[in-house]
Amino acid sequence: MREDAKTPERHARRMAAKQKIMQARIDNAQKEQGVLLVLTGPGKGKSSSGFGMVARALGHGMKVGVVQFIKGAFSTGEQAFFKNLPNVDYHVMGQGYTWDTQDREKDVKAATEAWAIVAKMLADDSYDMILLDELNIALRYEYLDLDSVLDDLQARPSKQHVIVTGRNAPQQLIDLADTVTEMKVVKHAFKDQGIKAQKGLEL
Amino acid sequence: MREDAKTPERHARRMAAKQKIMQARIDNAQKEQGVLLVLTGPGKGKSSSGFGMVARALGHGMKVGVVQFIKGAFSTGEQAFFKNLPNVDYHVMGQGYTWDTQDREKDVKAATEAWAIVAKMLADDSYDMILLDELNIALRYEYLDLDSVLDDLQARPSKQHVIVTGRNAPQQLIDLADTVTEMKVVKHAFKDQGIKAQKGLEL
Numbered sequence: 001m002r003e004d005a006k007t008p009e010r011h012a013r014r015m016a017a018k019q020k021i022m023q024a025r026i027d028n029a030q031k032e033q034g035v036l037l038v039l040t041g042p043g044k045g046k047s048s049s050g051f052g053m054v055a056r057a058l059g060h061g062m063k064v065g066v067v068q069f070i071k072g073a074f075s076t077g078e079q080a081f082f083k084n085l086p087n088v089d090y091h092v093m094g095q096g097y098t099w100d101t102q103d104r105e106k107d108v109k110a111a112t113e114a115w116a117i118v119a120k121m122l123a124d125d126s127y128d129m130i131l132l133d134e135l136n137i138a139l140r141y142e143y144l145d146l147d148s149v150l151d152d153l154q155a156r157p158s159k160q161h162v163i164v165t166g167r168n169a170p171q172q173l174i175d176l177a178d179t180v181t182e183m184k185v186v187k188h189a190f191k192d193q194g195i196k197a198q199k200g201l202e203l
Numbered sequence: 204m205r206e207d208a209k210t211p212e213r214h215a216r217r218m219a220a221k222q223k224i225m226q227a228r229i230d231n232a233q234k235e236q237g238v239l240l241v242l243t244g245p246g247k248g249k250s251s252s253g254f255g256m257v258a259r260a261l262g263h264g265m266k267v268g269v270v271q272f273i274k275g276a277f278s279t280g281e282q283a284f285f286k287n288l289p290n291v292d293y294h295v296m297g298q299g300y301t302w303d304t305q306d307r308e309k310d311v312k313a314a315t316e317a318w319a320i321v322a323k324m325l326a327d328d329s330y331d332m333i334l335l336d337e338l339n340i341a342l343r344y345e346y347l348d349l350d351s352v353l354d355d356l357q358a359r360p361s362k363q364h365v366i367v368t369g370r371n372a373p374q375q376l377i378d379l380a381d382t383v384t385e386m387k388v389v390k391h392a393f394k395d396q397g398i399k400a401q402k403g404l405e406l
Contacts, residue, residue: 035401039248043384044240048255049248052281055258056251057403059284078255081262129403161404180389181246187383198238200260200332201364 010147011172014154018176021158034160036153036177040136040169043183044202050131050163051078057161058087062128065089065121067114069134069166077200089127091117093138111143118152125157136166139173150176213350220357221379237363239356239380243339243372246386247405253334253366254281260364261290265331268292268324270317272337272369280403292330294320296341314346321355328360339369342376353379 037053039046054064064087068079083090094110121127138144150172153162164173174180240256242249257267267290271282286293297313324330341347353375356365367376377383 033401035404037247037404038389040389041387043386044382045242045248045252045255045384045386048259049252050255051258052248052251052254052256053404055254055284056280059280059282060402062403077259077262079262081258161401163404174389177390179247179391181248182387182389183246183248184244184385184387185383186241186243186377186385187380198236198364199263200265201238201240201256201366 007147011175014150014176017154034156034158034162035179037161037163038136038169038173038177038180039163039165039183040167040174040180041182041184042167043185044188045183046165046167047078047133049181049183050133050165051082053161053163054082054088054129054131057129058085061087063087063089063126065091065118065127065130067091067093067118067121067130067132067135069093069111069114069132069138089121107141108143111138114138115144115149115152122152122156122160122162125160127160129161129163132162132164134166135164136169136173139170140166140168146170146172149173210350217353217357217375218378224361237359237361237365238382240364240366241339241372241376241380241383242366242368242386243370243377243383244385244387245370246388247391248386249368249370250281250336252384253336253368254285256364256366257285257291257332257334260332261288264290266290266292266329268294268321268330268333270294270296270321270324270333270335270338272296272314272317272335272341292324310344311346314341317341318347318352318355325355325359325363325365328363330363332364332366335365335367337369338367339372339376342373343369343371349373349375352376 039049054066057064066082066088068091070076070092079090079092082088091114093114118130118132121130139146139149154176156162164177169180242252257269260267269285269291271294273279273295282293282295285291294317296317321333321335324333338352342349342352357379359365367380372383
């Protein structure tokens with residue numbers, strides 16, 4: 001699926017285009033510019049941070065798209081909270097979908113269908129911000145073609161913000177991103193001690 | 204103000220009490236337990252992550268207190284979004300307050316008044332979660348007595364979650380916390396290139 005993912009020419013072309021965009025951004029330092037933000041690493045707070053930015057954007061009256069490439073099929077607090085708000089277009093990948101199905105074809109299909117929704121948002125400048133929650137997991141398992149994903153991200157409207165969360169962000173996504181934060185575990189008492197995930201914090 | 208902040212006896216006493224609490228938590232691994240979570244480090248996403256958890260908690264019908272020990276007097280998206288929601292008790296420290304006043308007495312007064320509000324929340328088990336946004340800054344400048352803050356945090360109801368954000372979390376707070384994430388800057392194109400803070404992401 002990803003035979004050409006690391007083609008040097010394609011990478012160079014993308015980086016040259018990226019450089020041009022960045023130069024334009026520097027030249028227009030006071031203008032509104034779309035940011036590609038990646039939140040990765042093993043620490044707590046990646047998805048929460050993405051949803052906090054969604055809240056912030058909504059506070060400014062912006063229109064937001066959310067697509068969750070989630071790990072489990074459990075219902076989450078953020079879904080309950082954001083799903084029915086005005087100005088939010090909220091999608092959860094694959095009904096009843098889990099990473100535990102051990103059915104790769106089904107997983108690829110679910111991820112591909114979810115990306116089709118994302119691609120539409122990325123082509124529509126009425127979306128001010130798009131949160132792609134746990135996309136990195138789908139990329140890591142190669143359920144999506146990384147190059148197509150990067151091309152769609154790069155071709156988006158210039159003022160559109162995109163936030164990508166999940167561990168193990170691929171290096172090519174980090175290269176393309178404007179801002180990357182790695183969440184590092186300093187201490188995770190609960191995990192270490194087998195205490196269950198807490199409502200509000202992790203669910 | 205903090206003469207006794209590093210008294211070894213006080214620290215030992217606190218850690219012994221903490222150890223007892225943690226042991227009880229292990230013994231009750233399947234129960235709901237209040238978590239003290241610290242989000243620190245220079246990377247983007249600390250406050251956003253705290254607000255994402257607030258949203259998540261609200262999605263579960265929990266009651267949340269928010270006190271912002273913010274750096275500037277600007278209006279923020281999260282304030283616009285959360286301030287008037289039901290189940291949220293939202294406070295911003297000091298009317299027109301900024302860290303730029305260069306009036307230490309005024310800053311200490313504002314921080315002290317804000318902490319009085321926090322202390323009330325920490326003594327009230329109807330609050331399921333309390334977000335203390337940018338508290339670490341007030342601690343760093345010693346606008347608050349660290350030991351009193353830690354004592355109030357430790358004495359809170361056992362099921363109450365507290366989230367503390369801000370760079371440079373003091374070591375004693377990290378010691379007391381259950382979970383600590385450090386947000387590391389992998390890349391911050393905008394900051395490096397002097398491009399202005401973006402609505403929705405940073406404001």
